[in-house]
Amino acid sequence: MMKKMTWLFFALISIVLISLSIFTSFAPKYVSGSYYDSENFYWFFEDKIREIGPVILSRLDVDKEIENLQVEPFEVEEYLNFNGSQMNQIQSIQDQYQEMINDAEVNDNAVLKEEMVKERDTKIADIRANFADDKTVREKILSAKKEVLRKYDAKISNAVAKAKVSQKSLAYDLTNVDTGERYTFGDVNEDAAYRGGFSNNNGYLTVSSLDQDFSEVKNSELQALSIYNLNELVGDESSQFTGEIIIPKSKMINEHLQGFRQYEQNKSLFTVSWILGLLSAAVAYWLYTTRRDEILLVSTPQWVKKLNFEGRIVSILVTSVGLLNTYFPLTQGMRYDHFENSVNTLFLYLFLVAFLTLTIVQLIWLFNDAKNNSLKELWETSRIKRINLKMHDVFLKRSLGKQFVMLLFIVFLSGLGLGGVVMQPILILVYAPLFVLVSLPTLYLLLKRVADYNKLAIATEQMARGQIIGDVNIRGKTVFAEHAKHLNKLREGVRVSQSEQAKSERLKTELITNVSHDLRTPLTSIITYTDLLKKPNLSEEERMSYVDILDRKSQRLKTLIEDLFEVSKMASGNMQLNKQRVDLTQLMQQALAEHEEDIQKSGLDFRITTPELKLFAYVDGQKWWRVLDNLIGNAIKYTMPGTRVYVALIEEDGCAQFIVKNVTKYELGDNIDELFERFKRSDTSRHTEGSGLGLAIAQSIVDLHGGSMRIDVDGDLFKATVSIQII
Template sequence: MDIKSKSYSHFIITKVVVFILVVLCFTGAIKKLVEIEVLNGGDFGIVFEDNYFLSEAYVRESENVIGDLTRLIGEYKNEEHILSGGTVSEDELRNEEENLYSDYMSNSRSYNPELGEGANYEKFKGEYADKISQARDTLIKNDLREYHSLLQNLEEYKEPLYYISDGVNVYANSSKIEKDQLKTYPAYMIFEEYKSEIFPKEVKDNKNLYRITESINGLDPENKVVYVAFTEEFINHKIKEWNENKAKVTTSFYTLAGFLIGLILSFLYLVLIAGRKSFKDQGVYLNAIDRLYNDVNVVLCIGLIALWIALVEGVFDQIDKLIIPITIPIAAAGLMLVLSLVKHFKNKTFIKHTLIYRMLYKLFKFVGDVYNSGSVGVKTVLLVIGYPILVALTFFMFPVTLGVAAWFALKKIRTFNTIKEGVERVKDGDIHHSINVNGTGEFAGLAADINSITDGLKKAVNNELKSERMKTELITNVSHDIRTPLTSIITYVDLLKKEKDPSKVEEYIEVLDQKSKRLKILTDDLFEAAKASSGNIPIHLEQIDIISLITQGLGEVNDKIEALDLDFKLDYPKDKVYIMADGKLLWRSIENLLSNIFKYTLKQSRVYIDIEDLGNEVLLTFKNISAYELNISADELMERFKRGDESRLSQGSGLGLSIAKSLIDIQRGKFSIQIDGDLFKAMISLPKYKNLNE
């Protein structure tokens, strides 16, 4: 016990340690993500960039200033162009007019719905001319404000140096506006009409360069001139800054990778052992937290994420210091909830252990119980009441609800028609027809009942046909078996009347004796079979020691056993086994089986008799190898006047097995036979004595 306790405690400690490791790795990964976000705007690409000129940072330095310049020269051009309305497009004016026209239709008394749209619009333009003009002036003022805002932004750019012109308008932040002058700088970009020069040349391989060229390509190429240059001091400063950021982000990136690997491995381990006390456990052990419904659990997880985001946004200025104390408790709580979901997934109760499922299950179960236990009237009332409630609850999707109801009604009508057609076919005599109705419910139950009736009819017809066939065979076989000795008797009586030789007379009398005895056996067996089949034989059930009965009975027939050189193998329990049966009738059944064995068993073979105590009953089994080929089924062998030798050359009546079965049946037992090749097996099952007393 002490060893098991230590092992169990060690497993608990391991779980706790791994749980803490998951929380710490998760918190560390979050902290590094925040650091990368602050350092480089969340861009991990800097880790894989080779140098500054191939970096996104280099493009970003030029992108902002070029974007403002191209917008300024391409859209606004100059103040005079804006004041003249050159920046106001027809679409903008049309939108403003449409808004004013909507106001005119709603508020103006001049609007006449009886007039055509064109006439109303002309009246609108005359009445709202001042407002339309004011709207145009407002658009011009907005563009002028945006134009001066762009100029102010550009004035703040000391680096990089820029020059842009469209042949009329020129904007620059340096006196060096000649192309050759700008080419003296360590890095520059020159876009002139359809040509471009970029230095250093490796910048052309920068995957982010398209962000600059797209802005340039938006200008009129005929008079386009755009120069951008970087001074050596500016470039060196940016390269140094980029290298420092790259080193910090790279360190954070690999640290983040380490935390993520630790997080994944430790979390997978927790998932593996969640709900288990050992790796050999097959079941899942749940605790108090696992009682929480899974959908409520999911909502709490989402709430924890929202809480974390809200707290982080609230202390964003001090996020570097507070990210760990904020993340650890929320991560621990969230991990416990997630592991609870994992346990239910393992336990295959992920869906069933939800509040929604429980509520719907109880609702449907209640309605189902009422529906299934009620009459058709109750079900009709449920449908009449339930459907309007369903429609009211789903009014926003009423067409869908109506469609489902129509589909349901059509399905039930088709089912009813299927049953109706099936009944017509059965009524017309097609008793082999089966009505196929899937699912459950009144119609399915009705179809099953009708199919049961047809099954009963088929069984009754088959039994009647079998009975008629057996009667025919009985008459044929009885006639044949009785006529054979009777014919011999008549023949030998005629011979006896004419014979004078005493020796032959004696021979004829011996034959007559044999044939008369054979005829007596047949008539006695036939009479006994009739009595056994009718059940009119009186029975006296008593306690019988089945082992003693078998051993004594075998002793009585020992002469026949020795004559046939048979080896009987008897297997029975050590303790005595008592059954409740009629001794005489039981021995008659066993005697018939033994007689069958003596007649048909292969000489010098083994015969097995097994007695088994099955608890509530005792099974007696006889097994022997047939001397004849058993080319007949077990069912046929149980019929009247059937023999193992179809040639009917043996001296049996063919009634032995049938009589044995009937005698066992009236003693509340069971009798059956099995044929496997040449192996013949007969089984008698009778109730134990003690069970009847109880």
């Protein structure tokens, strides 16, 4: 248990520290200065000069300013164009009055309509006069400036009586440095509380010629010139004076006396604090030298040791807050001379000493416990550390942790607000909107998080059992929504894998069927006509016809085998590209020329669009020609007879686009991706000569070049677009 002498010693130390702080902060103000050197007196004196200066000492010569007024060319230009051009201003006036004129017509008010028309025409005529002759504008601006100056002069004239009353607390003998004019009032030789001298050596007295209280300009004409203050019209006029200004002791007004008394009172407080600090330092030193062992025995009391770590920290914070809440009002009062009640000041000082003493002693107790490792034991068993560990786990997923803390904080504030409403029912006016706008949405979010968690738990359990589940729909950007996306991706991956496996099996079956059909058809014809050629009684004409058929069927079989081999090479990655700088326009023209005869026979109307400039790309010309050839060939084979085929080569976003559009003679269906499959034809009955590999080959070639190929189908309208980067 600490002894009384120990508490006294630290109370004395607190007084010393407070006195030292006050002395270092205010010694320049109270030791070597006076009230007339303080900021408060400076503000008082400046206010006096501002009250009488622009009215009595340095009044603006308005007549002279009016004589010197000029209108500059740029001001005329600004005025004319402030509201836009002549036509814009006239249109604005017409629009402004048209609605009122229409209303007058509707109400059958001919008199009002006539007045509105006259007023509108007058304003329009005024606008035309402005733009017709600069002289009109100059006269308006000059008239506005004169009007503003005369209004200011009238306000100053009305303020003269007030200024004369204000100057009664002063006496002065001043001479204008520029004009030599002398201004006197009262007797500067009488006994003065304050005496200020102004000269070339110690500085002139500068007095503004404009009273800022009356300097605001409210004139629509001058607003066009951005003139809102007299300073912008006549400049920052001011005069300099030499001479003396005094505050006679016999004429000290209440405001001056009050400031003086408060300064003297605070000076006394400063002196008492300084002397008290010196005495306290002497007594503390005496105690330290005579009863050192007793006063330094600062053992932590048992009741303090029973407090947990949080309790001791809170106790230190409470005394620290009390310390700050007493120190700053005390020092601010001394700084600005605000103290009037000595009793209140004394109590403020005593509370400051008490709070500082308690804070110092508690810090010493904490320091001693830290040296004895008792503080470490307190920390290990503290709730703060346990909460810290739990918070670490909460923030393993940072976004979820932030949401959790935010929800708890809002719930806490809601409860706190409800308590406030119970204490002060009037607060329901604030609490009710906040409860509806904040608390209820927060409660909804909390319930939604629980519901989202339950959805995820059930879906995960079903997937673990091998059941096929639907999408887990959780909106937003929460951790649960992210988890749901991952779960949906996992489910979708399983579904896609199963679907791809089934599709692969189906494609294998279709491939075998299609290849067998397409290869068997020409092979059967070859076998049949070979047997027919073996007959000895064939005529030469029949023999040549059979040979011709055999040639066509063998070429057909060759084409199928070559296409199948080429697709196989592309799929295995064995295709080699010989890229060169190729003119795509010329290549398209060559491909169309190759099919010129087939186009004529087909009866189709080909519409060709080529770019004005040549388009070059870095491609394998032979392979890229094959892409164009396949697309044009498909159009000839599968286009509805008698319709148009549109073939275009255009440039878009740095790419060359080859586009083929046609109306198909066969129904395409909705699955566009199947058109790229091998041996897939829009002619499902397979009556045409195509191999079904054209688009698959074209797609592979485009992919090898790093381009893109897109097919769009709208009913029977087929559109193929091939894009490649140009150089």
